[in-house]
Amino acid sequence: MQDTNPLYTTYLTVTQKAADINYASAVLGWDQETYMPPKGAEARGRQLATLASMAHQLLTGTYYGALLHSLSEQEYLFDTEKSNVAHSLDDYEKNSKLSPEFVEEMSMQTSECFNAWIAARKQNDFSVFAPSLAKMIALKRKQAELYGYTCHPYDALLDDYEKGITVATLDPLFQGIKEQLPPILDKIKAAKQVSNGCFHQHFPKEKQWNFGIDVLKRMGYDFEAGRQDYSEHPFTTSFAATDVRITTRVDENNFASMLWSCIHEGGHALYEQGLPENQYGLPLGSPVSLGIHESQSRFWENCIGRGRAFWEFFLSATTSLFPRTA
Numbered sequence: 134m135q136d137t138n139p140l141y142t143t144y145l146t147v148t149q150k151a152a153d154i155n156y157a158s159a160v161l162g163w164d165q166e167t168y169m170p171p172k173g174a175e176a177r178g179r180q181l182a183t184l185a186s187m188a189h190q191l192l193t194g195t196y197y198g199a200l201l202h203s204l205s206e207q208e209y210l211f212d213t214e215k216s217n218v219a220h221s222l223d224d225y226e227k228n229s230k231l232s233p234e235f236v237e238e239m240s241m242q243t244s245e246c247f248n249a250w251i252a253a254r255k256q257n258d259f260s261v262f263a264p265s266l267a268k269m270i271a272l273k274r275k276q277a278e279l280y281g282y283t284c285h286p287y288d289a290l291l292d293d294y295e296k297g298i299t300v301a302t303l304d305p306l307f308q309g310i311k312e313q314l315p316p317i318l319d320k321i322k323a324a325k326q327v328s329n330g331c332f333h334q335h336f337p338k339e340k341q342w343n344f345g346i347d348v349l350k351r352m353g354y355d356f357e358a359g360r361q362d363y364s365e366h367p368f369t370t371s372f373a374a375t376d377v378r379i380t381t382r383v384d385e386n387n388f389a390s391m392l393w394s395c396i397h398e399g400g401h402a403l404y405e406q407g408l409p410e411n412q413y414g415l416p417l418g419s420p421v422s423l424g425i426h427e428s429q430s431r432f433w434e435n436c437i438g439r440g441r442a443f444w445e446f447f448l449s450a451t452t453s454l455f456p457r458t459a
């Protein structure tokens with residue numbers, strides 16, 4: 134049996150400490166979108182920015198860089214360890230291109246953008262959000278320049294979500310879809326239309342909530358390792374594989390809104406709850422890419438939630454919970 138390399142133990146200490154900070158930020162971010170009172174917005178913005186720069190400093194320190202370089206030359210590491218080190222070294226090289234000030238500014242702007250978006254949504258007025266969005270786009274352009282790229286500035290940013298994917302790969306893919314979708318859409322439009330009027334009746338909020346919880350339980354979402362709350366826009370966030378939060382919103386006149394969001398976020402959450410607990414805070418304990426993440430949520434939402442088998446199972450529960458009133 135091979136012992137853990139002492140250098141690798143040091144790597145774990147630093148990397149997981151940075152993860153502690155990032156997950157603590159995620160708790161504050163979750164609270165920002167669920168329970169935080171409006172007057173807390175400014176203080177929350179600075180708290181998140183401070184934590185972001187603390188984690189950044191840990192993950193870009195010269196000591197951490199040297200540690201990763203020497204670990205990447207070690208032969209006697211387990212495959213999982215080698216993989217964690219390779220991913221962390223990649224992240225280190227990328228993170229090092231951003232200054233702590235830039236990371237702080239980006240974090241502050243993200244919070245400001247969120248607050249402006251909430252205000253714009255309440256007032257139904259895009260102009261309330263537009264200036265914050267413009268600032269965010271400018272910062273993102275700057276980030277792309279700092280990261281550097283060979284062909285297209287967006288390649289630099291895409292890499293954060295899908296490692297190695299480029300505009301040159303994606304453009305032909307979307308072009309192909311663009312050519313195939315309109316004829317399918319035309320066929321659908323020309324076919325006999327099915328009414329979704331049943332979704333647009335009055336569905337009391339509390340009953341919808343309970344139904345959503347039941348669906349999540351049957352999907353296998355572990356409420357001992359997560360919870361659901363309300364938010365303006367449904368999302369999933371994670372503080373460890375053992376604490377994965379989801380949110381939903383309820384429209385009393387549209388049953389579908391709550392239902393699809395519940396199943397969709399439930400799909401994201403199942404993926405996060407399934408990540409290996411013994412890889413806490415390490416690359417192998419983190420989602421591999423946004424595409425894989427979204428594939429899980431869409432699979433549950435579209436292939437299962439919109440499937441016949443799902444409704445054969447849930448239809449009687451739905452109609453007895455919501456007897457036809459019209």
Ligand SMILES: [Zn+2]
Nearest residue numbers: 397401427430
């Ligand atoms: Zn999603």
